[in-house]
Amino acid sequence: MVKNILEVRDLYLYYKTYKGIVQAVDGISFNIPEGQTLGIVGESGCGKSSTANTIIRLLPKNTYKYEGSIKLNGEEITTIPMDEFRRTIRWRKVAMVFQGAMNSLNPVLKVGFQVAEPLIVHLGMDKSEALDRARQVFEKIGLTPAFLDRYPHELSGGMRQRIVIAMAMIMNPQLLILDEPTSALDVSIQAQIMNLLKSLKKEYHLSMIFITHDIALASDISDLLAVMYAGEIVEYGPIEEVLLNPQHPYAQKLIASIPRLREDKEPEFLPGNPPGLINPPKGCRFASRCPYRFEKCSEAPDLVWINGNHYVKCHLYSEGK
Amino acid sequence: MGVPRYLGVKAFNLMLVLLGVLLLTAILFGATGLSDKILRAIISEEVRGYRAQLSQQKGLTPEEINNLVEQYKKNLEIEYGLDKPWYVRLPDMIRRIVILDLGTSKHMTSFTGSNQIRDIILERIPYTVMLMTTAVLIVFAIGLGFGTWLSTKVGSLWDRGLSFFASISYATPTWWLALLLILIFSYYLDVLPYGGLLSPNPPKEFLPRLLDMIYHAILPIMTLVIALSGSAIYIYRSILVSTATEDFVTVARAKGLPENLVLRRYIIRPSLHPILTNLVLGLAGSLTGAILTETVFNWPGMGRLYYEAILNIDEPLILALTYVFTLIYVAARFILEILYIVVDPRVTVE
Amino acid sequence: MSVTRSGWQIYISSLVGKAGLILLIFMVVASIYVLATYPLDYGIRVWSNPKSWADNPITVPPTWVDFFTGRDLVTHHITITTTSKGTETIAGLKFKVYELDYDLEEDGFPTYLMIKIYNVSMYSERGVYFVINFTRPDGDEIRLITFAEVPPPNSDLPYIAFSKNEKIIFLSKERSVGFSLLTYINSKYNLNYTIDKLNEINYNKVLFGIPTEEGGEVVWKPLKGVYKINVYMLGEDKDNIAMLKAVFGGESYGFLGTDDNGRDLAQGLLFGFPVALAIGFFTSIVTTAIGASLGIISGYKGGRVDEIIQRISDVVYNFPFLPIIILIVFIISRMPGFPRLLAIFGAIVALGWPGLTILIRSMVLSLKQSQFIEAARAIGASDRRIMFKHIFPNLAPFIFAQMIFFTPGAILAEAALSFLGLGDPNIPTWGQIIEESFRAGAALNGWWWWVLPPGLLIMLAAITFVFIALGLEPIVNPKLQER
Ligand SMILES: Nc1ncnc2c1ncn2[C@@H]1O[C@H](COP(=O)(O)OP(=O)(O)OP(=O)(O)O)[C@@H](O)[C@H]1O
Ligand SMILES: [Mg+2]
16 A cells, blocks of 8 residues: 555644634544645635645644644654754645745745745755756746746746746655645646646656645546535545545535536536634534435534545434434 | 836936925915015115215215115116016026025024025034934834834734834824923933033033033934834834735745744845835934924024024025925935835836 | 724724724813803913913912922912902091901912002092001011002093003012011011011012021021901092902912913913814815815826826925925915914915825726726716715725824924924914923923923824724725725
8 A cells, every 4th residue: 555645633723813713624634645636625715725734834823723633754743843843844845835826926036046945944055056956946847047037026927836836846845735826827827837737746756735626627636635615624535436426415516516518417506605614503514505404414423434545524424324 | 117217217206396395485485475575685785785885985965875876776676686576586596596506694604604505504414414313223223123023923912002102102292202301301300411512611622522412412312212213113013014914924934944034034125115215214304304303402403403594584594494405305215216226126117 | 995883883892992082072072161261362362461461470380289299389369359448547647448368378488479559549639648568477567668649740530540550569579678578577586687688588488487597597487377468548538449459479370380471371271272173173174185186086087187186296295394394384474464373274284185195096096997987987977976976985984084194193293383483372272382381491490381281282182183093994994005
């Protein structure tokens, strides 16, 4: 069996606001085998970015609860002291492309330097050597080295996105987290970036988390798929299984809503809104919108394993039904 | 837009400001009839002198004297342009000021005795700069220091305390605070002089003299620092906080950069544009704002000079000082534009 | 973006908002009180009229300082009488007697003693003869001064003397009083004072005190009790004094003390409330109206109009504020008869509008893109209608907040200009009062009551509006403020 690059168990991240506690990540678990990509899909605000931030431990000041286990290559990383975490994990082992990459670059620094900077900080390289390495990565990613000397405002959105990816790749991370890397781009650029990511994945045998609200996009690159709903992963499994045989009613609805070229079925529409993450309902969080709702749904469901690597969080599949 | 063109546009706009001030001043003087009144006063002064001179000479009948004086007065009026309306004289007046031909003061002289306005002003500039620049730089250091510290504590008790303190400090008139401090430190505690540049019998040697001057500068500087620090801390804190919430700061942290590097390179560095704006305009503003502080402390700088010019209703001096103040302000603005180009690669792109 | 009920709730739930509102109510109440009780021409008629303050002590602190100093300061006292106590025959001559009482309760000396005589009617050309006696608590009666007053030759009888100007006798300074006192103390207390020695220790100490010996030195201690000033008038039976007034100078006065003209600072400072509010309100309303209209027109119309407005506002925006505003006020106020406060008002407005114009213009530019404006234009609404009915209501809360925010600036600017001597000396604004205290060297003399309160009031007025503006901030969405 392949070894897991990432194992996440019972992960929680709550925020404190003056309106109440936001349960943004509420006890999620998943694995990513080495060299594979996990797609995380879900509606806006369901906690996808929060999940990503938890892994690289970018916790906002108002973090209320941060619990659970994250094993990177078998090593527990949640207990590493902050300063050591910064020096040994961030960017060296886990890199990330952030949502809204348009603003991910410092406007007053040349992009070449920003790409090369982790080498200088983490490896103590001198600036010219680091820039040389940046140049090599630029070439890999299809950017001319002349761009090294440009400032962010001089570049188009697609260029900037490539540079952000180059920046994430510069340290050869074990895990690359991509938080909606293409959502701000137009479709043709989006395709280019996806192709770039796929080729990087193949070439470096890269493990990735690919976050998107576009399930079609996720299926393009992922090996595994996690469907998130209101702070929880409601279904997780190999991509083909989840796409072809979704179990959770929410996942079913979501997949049915993908417009398909060769079928004349109308995409389905899901009525209602997800519950707020402040004081969410006690039982199943999807219950209020679920067509198969029954009494038991007022209790919180447990994980139900469909087979070795596929689980669902729904009472429909639990023993006692 | 290239750098030269960018600077050109800015320079042009600033020239317009300068011209605007001059036009405003000239129109104010002209349209209110003040300009005519001034000239007439000067002429009648000269005419009186001439008449006195004539009456010394023998062999002139009063009739003849009157005629001569009348003629003399006519010539003078033509010479000063009083025969023409003020708006015809206006261009020449502006031209003279622009080339710093500032004329002579009616009442005031420089410390060396010259009544050339240029001499009077030049002599005062260093004192103003010494006082105000010191104060503004101290305020800047305090503002940026505490501002940076507080920007990491958004929403804390300290932070909320600051916004309260800043409101109070905004609402406190500096010149009144000056009186308050005089009351405390000069009257009750009797440890600092209440004003002036030097003690009544100032030491002659350079170093003791300088120390004496510094001793006299403590209270005014203290006033300015107390009065301006609250707002300064608040402003710098707000600037830094707004940069600190940018995405690229999060990215920098994710990259594993140490916190002090994040602060320096990703928060302060991108904030230099507004920080410099505040510093430079603060400097420029302080030089003009010196009018109030110097007045209270009887500090012989340009500000005090302006106050004295008003007390003495010395129009040429008022006009000249207004122009010099504007000139300083405009120059500061232009320096600021150049600094922008240095610190912010985005400015020349429109 | 509109101020709704919930907007009000947000506002009132903030601490600064509440504080601001309470302060504003306080200021408005004070202003209404002033408008209701002061004459409108208070400045000229009362404040700048030395006659209104002639009976007051000069530069004395408020009465409540006793509370802090622990010493009972002598309070200011005025005794008035309009009727005679009766007649008394002395050496065969019939005198009309007027009596003025004073009870010294504090452990100190009144700072001076002054007597004023008003409207003496004389029915004979021989005039009248006055004798002023002073009775002390120990029963001693001292003749302080005597003098005669005769009608001018050939005047109509009855002749009224001291009608235009009352007769003022500074008993604690008058030389002849000095000689009377000298004889009195030398004989009573066996002292051998000379007149020079007496002049050194001020008559008021002798009038209201007794000498004690301390370490071989004579020290004057105040003598508590009831003092009487008896004014004897010799003349025709019908001759009469309309009013007599004795002023016993206090060491403190009123709620906020007095200035060097004896003016009651509490009164003047109270008058400052409506003035400050009026200046703050009017300048900010007019400035905001001009700034906002130009901004809306400039942003909406675009083209040539926009270009011109933008240029001018940019130029004026970059004027160095203080020198230019001083210059404007100075020149305008030199035009004879031009009200100075109006000049200040005008100057603040003239320099104040561009900031808002620039801000509003950029907001209008982004509003212009929005669908509802496009829609309004599509159905053929006129420009004016769009600006008034569609753009303005959208910006109104923001403009309102800006107006509030401008107010403290206006109040502070007025104060600063008045402090520089550009204000109207006939209207006691707070800045004006500080200017006078500055010229009189109040801070150097420790006359804190003349320095502190006006400044605190300026701060109070400014902070009121700063607080209100801070309270409004969360309601008026700051998103639109982005450049
Ligand atoms: N620092 C924070 N404090 C309070 N609440 C927060 C914070 N960050 C995020 N949230 C809330 O937590 C929830 C999850 O946010 P998150 O950004 O993880 O969602 P997401 O799935 O990434 O959404 P999107 O697709 O819009 O990016 C949201 O309701 C969000 O409003
Ligand atoms: Mg997200």
